[in-house]
Amino acid sequence: MTTLRIGIVGTGFIARTHVDAFRRACLLFPEVATEAVVEMVADVELDTARSFAARMAIPRASDDWRALVADPQVDLVDIATPNNLHFPIAMAAIAAGKAVYCEKPLALSTAEAAQMADAAAARGVPTFVAFNNLFAPSTQLAATLIRRGDIGTPVQFIGSFDQGFYSDPDLPASWRTRAGEAGSGALGDLGSHVVSIAQHLLGPITAAAAFDATIFPSRPLPASGAGYGAKATDAAARQPVENDDLVQALVRFDSGAMGSIGASRVVAGRVFGINWEVRGTEGTLYVENERANELHVFRMRDAGDDRGFKTILCGSQVDGFREGFFGFDYGGGGIGYFDVKVLEVRAMLLALRKPERWFCDFAFGRDNQAVVDAIAASARAGGVLQRVGAAP
Numbered sequence: 001m002t003t004l005r006i007g008i009v010g011t012g013f014i015a016r017t018h019v020d021a022f023r024r025a026c027l028l029f030p031e032v033a034t035e036a037v038v039e040m041v042a043d044v045e046l047d048t049a050r051s052f053a054a055r056m057a058i059p060r061a062s063d064d065w066r067a068l069v070a071d072p073q074v075d076l077v078d079i080a081t082p083n084n085l086h087f088p089i090a091m092a093a094i095a096a097g098k099a100v101y102c103e104k105p106l107a108l109s110t111a112e113a114a115q116m117a118d119a120a121a122a123r124g125v126p127t128f129v130a131f132n133n134l135f136a137p138s139t140q141l142a143a144t145l146i147r148r149g150d151i152g153t154p155v156q157f158i159g160s161f162d163q164g165f166y167s168d169p170d171l172p173a174s175w176r177t178r179a180g181e182a183g184s185g186a187l188g189d190l191g192s193h194v195v196s197i198a199q200h201l202l203g204p205i206t207a208a209a210a211f212d213a214t215i216f217p218s219r220p221l222p223a224s225g226a227g228y229g230a231k232a233t234d235a236a237a238r239q240p241v242e243n244d245d246l247v248q249a250l251v252r253f254d255s256g257a258m259g260s261i262g263a264s265r266v267v268a269g270r271v272f273g274i275n276w277e278v279r280g281t282e283g284t285l286y287v288e289n290e291r292a293n294e295l296h297v298f299r300m301r302d303a304g305d306d307r308g309f310k311t312i313l314c315g316s317q318v319d320g321f322r323e324g325f326f327g328f329d330y331g332g333g334g335i336g337y338f339d340v341k342v343l344e345v346r347a348m349l350l351a352l353r354k355p356e357r358w359f360c361d362f363a364f365g366r367d368n369q370a371v372v373d374a375i376a377a378s379a380r381a382g383g384v385l386q387r388v389g390a391a392p
């Protein structure tokens with residue numbers, strides 16, 4: 001049994017899911033053979049860090065992420081902060097020779113992401129980017145079916161991630177609406193997940209053309225609360241929204257496949273609207289993530305009277321699920337967002353024990369960021385086609 005001591009930076013929405021996932025991954029999956037101990041947490045205010053530590057039973061709290069990174073009791077630095085802090089925290093952790101688990105999008109630019117990937121490779125530290133959707137049983141099963149040829153050669157990907165949290169014009173401004181802290185808006189926050197699925201299932205994306213829009217140009221400053229739960233008073237001063245509320249891109253894959261990638265944070269009614277479809281020469285498959293347990297597959301090779309979309313309930317067919325959740329060899333047990341985070345952390349803990357490169361590392365995050373940047377550059381240029389990886 002290995003002990004892995006984690007220092008987590010940030011105490012917001014995603015930090016909670018990380019603490020939960022580290023604990024449940026170790027409890028449910030003996031094969032990780034790791035005791036993951038969340039040793040320390042850092043936030044801007046000491047009181048915030050302390051109250052999170054008390055609530056989550058974390059032994060130590062700090063108001064200085066640099067102290068957390070340097071702490072000899074921290075083996076892995078977990079970055080759960082606004083996007084602009086991913087780069088400096090990760091670079092400091094890599095320089096200290098620590099493993100890094102970083103939330104998405106990896107950075108504010110491809111140049112930063114490339115520096116992070118290069119530094120990690122040079123120092124030989126393991127890195128992980130939190131593209132949790134790749135560990136959803138539906139995505140894992142889709143990858144298996146695509147790899148074994150069930151839908152022939154993939155020729156088209158259609159995907160979008162739609163949420164409705166900013167469809168309320170009175171939801172206050174936050175780091176998410178400020179370009180210096182978030183980079184792009186819906187694109188980096190939500191669209192990067194869709195790009196990760198496209199990359200994973202169809203390979204590298206080489207070009208993009210896009211439009212974007214900011215639907216609500218200003219938002220009130222918050223009076224109380226934080227993140228999705230922030231509240232403003234009627235008299236609150238307003239702050240300009242500095243990035244996109246929605247984006248729509250056409251993309252070209254290295255394989256010759258094409259597709260569309262969209263994201264919106266202003267689709268009223270949507271919570272986890274990650275919907276995607278892969279169309280191949282011999283079939284089609286799709287997922288609507290608000291019904292996350294269902295993978296729909298159409299195979300041309302099915303006998304004529306048996307042809308039609310079939311719904312596979314996902315779960316126990318994929319790596320890990322059977323051991324930790326339901327022990328059947330077919331799906332039906334059900335899974336949700338927070339369980340997917342557990343499967344992601346399980347995979348990460350297993351990868352940490354192996355010498356091979358982990359697929360969802362900073363190099364993957366850098367390639368993801370390059371697509372995000374190409375989409376943003378095209379939208380800025382009014383839809384002009386951009387090559388992925390071209391200088392901004």
Ligand SMILES: NC(=O)c1ccc[n+]([C@@H]2O[C@H](COP(=O)([O-])OP(=O)(O)OC[C@H]3O[C@@H](n4cnc5c(N)ncnc54)[C@H](O)[C@@H]3O)[C@@H](O)[C@H]2O)c1
Nearest residue numbers: 010011012013014042043044080081082083103104105227
């Ligand atoms: N993978 C996913 O599904 C998913 C979902 C939500 C958010 N995220 C990502 O997680 C990250 C955080 O998002 P969130 O929703 O948790 O945001 P949040 O606003 O809820 O939390 C951010 C936290 O970072 C803290 N912070 C800010 N500056 C800091 C500093 N200098 N030192 C220490 N702490 C600092 C804040 O005080 C807050 O506790 C973002 O990169 C976001 O894109 C990923």
